[in-house]
Amino acid sequence: MTVGSSVPDAAMPRLRLQATRERLLDLLGRYGRQIGLPIVVALLIGFFAATSDVFFTIDNFRNVGIAAAALAAVAFGQTFTIMTGGMDLSVGATVALVSVVGAFAMRDYGIAAGVLASLGCGLAVGLINGLVITRLKVFPFIATLATMSIASGLGLQLAGGVPVAGLPEEFGDLAYELIAGIPVPVLIALLVLVIAWLVLDYTRLGRRIYAIGGNEQAARLSGIDVDVVKLAAYSASGLCAGVGSIILTARIASGQPALGASLPLESVAAVVLGGVSLFGGRGSVLGVALGVVFVSILANGLNLLNVSSYAQMMVIGAALILAVALDQKLITRRAGH
Numbered sequence: 001m002t003v004g005s006s007v008p009d010a011a012m013p014r015l016r017l018q019a020t021r022e023r024l025l026d027l028l029g030r031y032g033r034q035i036g037l038p039i040v041v042a043l044l045i046g047f048f049a050a051t052s053d054v055f056f057t058i059d060n061f062r063n064v065g066i067a068a069a070a071l072a073a074v075a076f077g078q079t080f081t082i083m084t085g086g087m088d089l090s091v092g093a094t095v096a097l098v099s100v101v102g103a104f105a106m107r108d109y110g111i112a113a114g115v116l117a118s119l120g121c122g123l124a125v126g127l128i129n130g131l132v133i134t135r136l137k138v139f140p141f142i143a144t145l146a147t148m149s150i151a152s153g154l155g156l157q158l159a160g161g162v163p164v165a166g167l168p169e170e171f172g173d174l175a176y177e178l179i180a181g182i183p184v185p186v187l188i189a190l191l192v193l194v195i196a197w198l199v200l201d202y203t204r205l206g207r208r209i210y211a212i213g214g215n216e217q218a219a220r221l222s223g224i225d226v227d228v229v230k231l232a233a234y235s236a237s238g239l240c241a242g243v244g245s246i247i248l249t250a251r252i253a254s255g256q257p258a259l260g261a262s263l264p265l266e267s268v269a270a271v272v273l274g275g276v277s278l279f280g281g282r283g284s285v286l287g288v289a290l291g292v293v294f295v296s297i298l299a300n301g302l303n304l305l306n307v308s309s310y311a312q313m314m315v316i317g318a319a320l321i322l323a324v325a326l327d328q329k330l331i332t333r334r335a336g337h
Contacts, residue, residue, distance in 0.1 A: 037273060037287070041294050048301035055304055062183055066175065066251070068296035069185035070095075070244040072289065074263050075270040076189075076196040077126075077240025079288050080233040082271050083200070083213045085280030086133065086140030088237045091244075091267055093151035094125045095260030098245035100155045103164035103255025111171050118249075119242045125151055126238020130231035148264075155257040164255030172253030185247045192243055196285045199236075209233055213280025262313065269320040270295050278324055 049056040074091050081088045101121045106114025125147065132143040177184045200206035208229045211219040220226050241263075248259055274291025276283030295316060302312050 037275070037290050037294060041290065041297065044294070044297050044301065048297070048304065052301070052304040055301060060300070060304075062178075064296050064300045065186040066183050067300065068292055069183070069189040070247040070251075070260075071263065071266055071270060071296065072189040072292045073192045073240050073244035073247065074260075075267040075274075075288050075292050076192050076285055077237035077244075078267040078271050079196065079200070079276055079283070079285050080209060080236040081140065082268070082276055082278060083209045083280055083283065084230055084233050085213045085216065086230070086233070087144065087268065087278075088126075088129060088234060088241075089141065089144040089264050090125060090129060090148040090151055091237065091241045092260040092263040093148040093155065094122055094238055094241040095245040095248060095263055096257050097125065097151040097155035097158075098122050098242045099249045099259045100159045100164055100255045100257050102246065102249060103167055104158070106168065106171060107164065107166045111168055114167075114171070115246060118246050119239060122238045122240070122242020122245065123235055124238070125241070126235040127231070129238065130234035133234065134227035134230050152257075159255060159257040161257065163257070167249075167253055167255070169253075171250055175247065175250035185250070188243065188247060192240060193285065193289055196236075196240075200285055205229065205232055210281055213277075213282070215281070265313065265316060265320070266295055269316050269323070272320060272323045 045056075054060055074095065078088055078091060098118045098121045102114045102118030105117035129140075129144055129147050132138050132147070133140050136143075138146075174184055179187060200209065208219065208224050211222070211224060212226055212229055216226060244263070245259065249255060252259075270291035271283075271288050272278050272291070273294055274283065274289065275287035298315065298319075299312055302315070
């Protein structure tokens with residue numbers, strides 16, 4: 001035994017190993033989300049590059065970007081609602097309804113009118129969600145589930161269950177136009193990302209969204225108008241769904257009343273995988289962008305490997321379960337400390 005020490009020399013290596021393990025677990029608890037997903041994305045890219053000759057090409061990455069742009073816009077809007085501790089399940093139906101409304105306006109009055117009608121329709125659905133949640137005090141899950149049904153039925157009713165054709169050719173070409181080698185839909189998604197990041201990280205509204213998600217009762221007692229903030233969050237989600245719908249509608253050059261069926265699952269998965277807590281108040285929209293990259297690369301790689309879309313939904317669902325389980329474990333560990 002060393003003089004002045006009550007710990008036997010033989011026990012010192014074990015104690016050092018235990019202390020190192022505790023430090024690693026603490027670092028994992030603090031920064032696991034920030035380092036874990038980039039590593040997984042890098043491993044995915046390496047795996048698909050090794051198994052497909054097509055994957056690691058510029059044309060394929062452009063295709064991934066075009067396919068990811070609509071999901072990105074929707075997921076950035078979904079981030080606002082999940083940050084408050086809620087969720088917007090109506091985003092898929094909103095995309096479909098916006099596609100129909102925008103297609104009718106665009107066919108009859110031109111591209112500018114169609115884009116404005118699309119954004120207005122998305123914003124209107126978001127406002128309705130917010131009002132139902134804040135004024136009628138309906139839980140977000142039930143409120144947006146009901147709105148999903150209403151928006152889906154309205155879109156099918158307006159379109160008569162068939163696609164709305166006759167859109168201007170210039171609008172359809174927009175989905176594949178390049179600016180400085182970057183597809184226009186990707187640039188639109190990046191613009192939405194920058195705006196969402198600035199709002200959440202540098203404005204009073206963003207700080208209040210974080211506060212409500214962290215502790216709604218404490219936020220209310222501190223003088224924050226919780227209802228107004230939630231109304232703004234769901235309006236942002238609807239508006240971003242409108243942007244996503246414009247991108248998708250341009251890709252298929254028609255208004256589709258059944259568009260975006262998988263977006264509720266994919267957007268929530270991208271947000272949670274990107275590090276935003278499903279319980280609100282924690283996360284970053286920049287992490288959500290990485291979550292979108294993960295979901296999009298996974299889908300693209302599985303497509304190249306001829307894996308069915310049904311199996312892909314199973315994989316994304318499993319990834320969502322794993323992400324929520326890890327989030328709960330991290331919360332429990334922090335509470336334990």
